[in-house]
Amino acid sequence: MTGFCGSPRRKGNTDILMQTVLDEASEKGFDTEMVYLSDAHVGFCKACDACHLPNGKCIIDDDMESLVQNMKESDVWVFGTPVYWWGPTAQMKVFVDRWYGFYSDNLFKNKKAILVVPMEDTDEKTASHVVGMFQDSFDYVGVELSDVIVADGVRNRGDVKERPELIQKAKDSVSKVVVSKKAKTAKK
Ligand SMILES: Cc1cc2nc3c(=O)[nH]c(=O)nc-3n(C[C@H](O)[C@H](O)[C@H](O)COP(=O)(O)O)c2cc1C
Numbered sequence: 045m046t047g048f049c050g051s052p053r054r055k056g057n058t059d060i061l062m063q064t065v066l067d068e069a070s071e072k073g074f075d076t077e078m079v080y081l082s083d084a085h086v087g088f089c090k091a092c093d094a095c096h097l098p099n100g101k102c103i104i105d106d107d108m109e110s111l112v113q114n115m116k117e118s119d120v121w122v123f124g125t126p127v128y129w130w131g132p133t134a135q136m137k138v139f140v141d142r143w144y145g146f147y148s149d150n151l152f153k154n155k156k157a158i159l160v161v162p163m164e165d166t167d168e169k170t171a172s173h174v175v176g177m178f179q180d181s182f183d184y185v186g187v188e189l190s191d192v193i194v195a196d197g198v199r200n201r202g203d204v205k206e207r208p209e210l211i212q213k214a215k216d217s218v219s220k221v222v223v224s225k226k227a228k229t230a231k232k
Contacts, residue, residue, distance in 0.1 A: 045069045045221075046118040047078040048111075050125035050136030054080070057162035057204040058124040061195060064214040065122050065158055072218055079114055081135040086111070088138055095145035102145045111139070112146065120156045120221050121187075125174060127163035132174050140181065152185040158217045162195040162204060171196070191217035 047066050051058035066076040084107040094103045102108065115121065125132040132140075159178050161171045171194045182189050195210045197203075204210050 045074045045076045045120040045122060046114050047076070047122040047124065048114075048136075048139065049078060049080050049082075050123070050133045050139070051162075052082045052133065052135065053126075053201055056126070056201045057195060057198045058126050058160055060202065060204050061160045061162065061193060061210065061214045062122050062124040064211055065160065065217055068215040068218045069120070069221075072222065074120070074218075075118075077114065077118070079111065081139050084111060084139075086135075086138050086142060089141040089144055091144075102142070104142075108139075108142050108145075112151070115155075116151055119154070120158070120190075122158045122160065123178065124160035124162075127161060127165070127171055127174055130170060130173050132177065140177075143181075143185070147185045152187050155187045156190045156221050157182060157187050158190055158221065159192045160195070160214070161193065162198045164197070164199040166197045168194055168196060191220045193217060 045066060047062045049059055049062055053059065062078065066078060070076045086108055087104040087106050092103060094100050123136070125136040131137070159175065161174050163170055175192055175194065179189055193210070193213050195204055195207070198207065
């Protein structure tokens with residue numbers, strides 16, 4: 045299970061909740077890893093379409109190749125971004141845009157994802173664009189969104205630690221992945 049953290053704030057609410065998911069997963073036997081997108085060099089998609097030529101590949105030489113490797117190596121992805129102006133952070137959006145180069149690859153098939161979205165607002169609607177962006181993109185590329193944790197009413201670094209129900213939700217998300225994995229295996 046790999047976490048892709050889109051918050052620039054270390055030990056912030058996104059980081060803490062994602063780490064909670066990964067720690068719980070580790071206890072349940074998953075290998076886990078966290079990637080901080082703020083530490084990675086990921087350039088903007090230039091829409092040059094070189095990636096869509098026969099045998100084409102992205103012309104940008106940056107950390108995306110190693111991030112794709114991280115994606116390939118795990119069955120479950122945890123994406124975390126706080127709400128920034130009703131959307132995801134720029135770090136997360138730039139990363140997602142670059143999937144344009146390989147969204148039709150098998151890379152996305154049979155993967156599962158957990159989404160973590162902290163925000164200051166207490167109106168769940170404020171997270172709707174972020175959740176909708178991921179849900180629709182995942183539907184398009186074939187990823188199953190197993191759980192969404194919207195952590196509302198958290199503003200300052202670490203506020204989420206005072207919210208045991210959100211920490212519990214993060215822990216519970218791991219069982220949801222396990223259950224949906226088992227259900228799929230049973231159907232085969
Ligand atoms: C640039 C910026 C834009 C933000 N925009 C929103 C917003 O539109 N709605 C909201 O509820 N919170 C907004 N927030 C608050 C963050 O979502 C909130 O502080 C969150 O807990 C930060 O998560 P972190 O601790 O992982 O950085 C914004 C914060 C920043 C820095």
